[in-house]
Amino acid sequence: MSWKERIIALLGGVALLLPNPILAKSSSPGKAKTIAELAARYDSTSCKECHEEIYEEWENSLHARSMLGTPRTAPTIITAIEKGIKRFPYSGVKKDEDITVKHLMFCAKCHLPQLDEATDDVAREIVATIKAWMKEDDDDKLEALEAKIESLNIGCLVCHQKKALIHKWADGYPQSDTVYGSQVGEHEDENHPKMGKAPALGEAIFCGQCHGQGPNFELDHPSQCATLYGSYLFAYIPEGGHESCQDCHMKKSGLGHDMQAYRSEEMVKMALDCEVDAQSYFWRKNKKEGVIPMGLVRVEIFNKTGHVVPDG
Amino acid sequence: MTAKDENGKVLYSNEKEYLEIGLDVDGYMRYGAWQIKELLDLTLQPLKVQEENYLFVLPKKIKEANVSVSVYYKISGKKKDLLYEEVKKFPIVQE
Numbered sequence: 001m002s003w004k005e006r007i008i009a010l011l012g013g014v015a016l017l018l019p020n021p022i023l024a025k026s027s028s029p030g031k032a033k034t035i036a037e038l039a040a041r042y043d044s045t046s047c048k049e050c051h052e053e054i055y056e057e058w059e060n061s062l063h064a065r066s067m068l069g070t071p072r073t074a075p076t077i078i079t080a081i082e083k084g085i086k087r088f089p090y091s092g093v094k095k096d097e098d099i100t101v102k103h104l105m106f107c108a109k110c111h112l113p114q115l116d117e118a119t120d121d122v123a124r125e126i127v128a129t130i131k132a133w134m135k136e137d138d139d140d141k142l143e144a145l146e147a148k149i150e151s152l153n154i155g156c157l158v159c160h161q162k163k164a165l166i167h168k169w170a171d172g173y174p175q176s177d178t179v180y181g182s183q184v185g186e187h188e189d190e191n192h193p194k195m196g197k198a199p200a201l202g203e204a205i206f207c208g209q210c211h212g213q214g215p216n217f218e219l220d221h222p223s224q225c226a227t228l229y230g231s232y233l234f235a236y237i238p239e240g241g242h243e244s245c246q247d248c249h250m251k252k253s254g255l256g257h258d259m260q261a262y263r264s265e266e267m268v269k270m271a272l273d274c275e276v277d278a279q280s281y282f283w284r285k286n287k288k289e290g291v292i293p294m295g296l297v298r299v300e301i302f303n304k305t306g307h308v309v310p311d312g
Numbered sequence: 313m314t315a316k317d318e319n320g321k322v323l324y325s326n327e328k329e330y331l332e333i334g335l336d337v338d339g340y341m342r343y344g345a346w347q348i349k350e351l352l353d354l355t356l357q358p359l360k361v362q363e364e365n366y367l368f369v370l371p372k373k374i375k376e377a378n379v380s381v382s383v384y385y386k387i388s389g390k391k392k393d394l395l396y397e398e399v400k401k402f403p404i405v406q407e
Contacts, residue, residue, distance in 0.1 A: 236358035262385040268395050278379045278402040293370040293404050295315055297379050301362045308355035310332045
């Protein structure tokens with residue numbers, strides 16, 4: 001290599017080390033190193049100042065406690081690790097210390113998609129926190145642990161930023177200074193001073209990102225808990241269904257951001273129609289036994305929803 | 313679904329379960345996310361009517377029966393939420 005070529009190569013190497021202003025503007029702030037850091041990054045409380053009603057609706061929903069659940073989710077995550085991931089011969093996980101973000105995405109793909117912005121230490125901290133919460137007897141400590149798990153949730157920024165844009169080649173990539181909805185313009189929040197349009201936010205495909213189509217083939221070991229959008233696409237739509245998830249779970253129910261399912265009276269009324277009909281028969285069986293009265297009960301259940309019932 | 317006589321004695325009872333994931337070919341429950349194989353879809357399908365018929369023998373001298381039908385959403389184990397309930401009386405009359 002000539003001196004000239006060496007200098008060009010050296011300059012090229014230096015250029016790679018310098019910060020790129022275009023990338024820096026839209027790049028993430030680096031991986032969160034603790035649960036607290038990740039929770040703070042996705043904290044919804046600042047949204048409450050202006051969007052109080054929506055915040056209160058959301059606060060009542062399971063999205064606000066997506067890792068804790070009812071609280072059935074958190075123990076189920078531990079079951080998935082202990083009875084699944086640790087037993088799989090090629091997972092690389094034999095003990096809690098082996099758990100990484102990649103392993104926890106088995107559940108977090110839907111329950112905490114922002115976990116991909118955290119270090120493996122956070123994945124291990126989550127598992128340790130849930131396990132400590134499951135064993136804790138002291139009420140105060142239990143409450144603190146529960147609050148810590150609950151701080152990890154599907155908050156405003158998950159839907160209105162991280163997952164807001166689905167067709168990224170057409171609509172662009174989510175920017176950290178922007179919240180996405182139906183409008184474009186300025187947003188009165190110093191951390192998120194811009195509003196951008198999320199074309200799919202009101203469509204069923206948006207919810208389908210998590211309430212999915214079955215096995216998540218993008219994972220090394222596909223989990224398959226969520227099947228609703230598959231049912232919506234391949235059973236409801238072919239039957240002539242034309243409403244979106246948002247139509248029923250947010251608008252018609254009047255629940256807004258308090259998206260509910262079978263626990264909500266409104267949703268139950270909207271979900272099923274039942275009809276019961278009963279009648280008697282008289283069966284002339286034979287000479288010995290004579291005429292025998294019989295009952296016939298007919299039950300019809302009409303599933304009015306846009307997906308199978310039940311579903312997880 | 314339960315049918316009782318005028319005194320509350322159970323004449324017949326039956327239940328039907330619609331399952332989220334279903335059974336494998338050996339009849340074992342498969343709830344685990346990693347158990348992705350050989351499952352039957354036993355759910356209620358969207359925009360479809362599921363019809364169940366229960367036919368049963370009644371005592372000879374019975375004049376009336378009470379039928380109750382309850383639809384529950386079962387979460388896990390014994391926990392279940394009542395979604396729908398209907399109680400109907402029907403006369404047992406030979407025409």
